Amino acid sequence: MNLRLNSEFGTLKAVLMHRPGKEIDRLTPYNKEYLLFEDVPYLDAMQKEHDFFTDLIKQTTGAQVFRLHELMIQVLSDEKLLFQLMRQALTKSGMTHLTEHIMGRLSTAECATALTAGVKVHELKRKIPNLSTGELMDYAFVIPPSPNLYFQRDPMAVTPGGIIFSSMKMDGRQREADLLRSIFENHPDFKENVNKLYPVNGHDNPPSIEGGDVIVLSKKAVAIGNSERTDEKAIYHVAKALLAEGTVERVYEVHLPQKRNYMHLDTVFTILDENLVLTYPDALNAVLQTSLYTLKEIKDDKVHIKREVLNVSLLTVLEKEIPYLEILHTADGNPDYAMREQWFDGANVFAIGPRRVISYNRNKHTNRALRNLGVEVLEIPSSELSRGLGGPRCMTMPLSRAKI
Numbered sequence: 001m002n003l004r005l006n007s008e009f010g011t012l013k014a015v016l017m018h019r020p021g022k023e024i025d026r027l028t029p030y031n032k033e034y035l036l037f038e039d040v041p042y043l044d045a046m047q048k049e050h051d052f053f054t055d056l057i058k059q060t061t062g063a064q065v066f067r068l069h070e071l072m073i074q075v076l077s078d079e080k081l082l083f084q085l086m087r088q089a090l091t092k093s094g095m096t097h098l099t100e101h102i103m104g105r106l107s108t109a110e111c112a113t114a115l116t117a118g119v120k121v122h123e124l125k126r127k128i129p130n131l132s133t134g135e136l137m138d139y140a141f142v143i144p145p146s147p148n149l150y151f152q153r154d155p156m157a158v159t160p161g162g163i164i165f166s167s168m169k170m171d172g173r174q175r176e177a178d179l180l181r182s183i184f185e186n187h188p189d190f191k192e193n194v195n196k197l198y199p200v201n202g203h204d205n206p207p208s209i210e211g212g213d214v215i216v217l218s219k220k221a222v223a224i225g226n227s228e229r230t231d232e233k234a235i236y237h238v239a240k241a242l243l244a245e246g247t248v249e250r251v252y253e254v255h256l257p258q259k260r261n262y263m264h265l266d267t268v269f270t271i272l273d274e275n276l277v278l279t280y281p282d283a284l285n286a287v288l289q290t291s292l293y294t295l296k297e298i299k300d301d302k303v304h305i306k307r308e309v310l311n312v313s314l315l316t317v318l319e320k321e322i323p324y325l326e327i328l329h330t331a332d333g334n335p336d337y338a339m340r341e342q343w344f345d346g347a348n349v350f351a352i353g354p355r356r357v358i359s360y361n362r363n364k365h366t367n368r369a370l371r372n373l374g375v376e377v378l379e380i381p382s383s384e385l386s387r388g389l390g391g392p393r394c395m396t397m398p399l400s401r402a403k404i
């Protein structure tokens, strides 16, 4: 599989998803904020909604749907890799000395679950009775959970020039990117086809960037949100790698307001076809500053790039890159409904083909506006999935699409 994508809307051929699991049941009213949830979801209903979503993708596109848990089990048979991930997962609680102990007692599938759902002291004691966990209370996490894993969009990004492995900003999501990187760099189906653009080798603590901030504008241009989650230093490094690779000629840095409902660029707009963009109306006014990176020269193996501050709005950038641009506002521009639907990711639909999208059923004003324009809208149930504040695009990591 050629792990490069040259559009946001070519007919979907392969996608990676994660079915929400036990990690969701770790959320409580007290940790939900730290773990970036708005509420405490009901897992059974959430899984049903997610299964509906996955089946719909399979039925309507015939695309191959990879599941994170299965890929994890496949790569974790490599003990060295498992050791590395397990040790890292135990760092926060200061329990790295338990790494081999845990690996010796749990099957590979159980280790995969432990790495995503987390493990509490009392759960571990049931498996390993004479465990020394020092000061840790029975209900403390030995391994913290990763409830945001169903937002597979964020731990990496596939661009026309290769893959960006994220460096997650928020404490509660940091391990997600390492997990994805371990899979893509080791799984036989993928590893030969990874052209890694980021992190740059030798960077121990790379500046943060998250996949939701990366949008392919065209074969030659990529936009990256400078946001609550993505740092301008990361954008600089990614721009340099992308421009040096040669497929992409322009990288835009789009400055977003640092607000929860603008957390990533894909909360503000998505591209549905060669010339159709769905956007939250306020965003076009709020986003007023962009910078453009282009290649200056490559001399003696050194890459030199140029950054120009454009001081133009997001709309101007989109108009420049997308010919005959047609903009559709969420909720058809009605400010009250647009605001409500933006909170539940109205602009964050998932394009499975040109003018063919999957959208939350709750965003009915946006869905109606899309249909009026001739877009095929496939709705998915959204009572529980939406509680993590991410939409259909956030929940998918497309790996292959028909070329545009």
Ligand SMILES: NC(=[NH2+])NCCC[C@H](N)C(=O)O
Binding pocket: 035, 036, 037, 148, 151, 153, 154, 173, 211, 212, 213, 263, 264, 266, 267, 388, 389, 390, 391, 393, 394
């Ligand atoms: N690509 C996206 N917009 N992802 C949404 C992620 C939501 C998640 N709860 C977070 O705060 O990180």
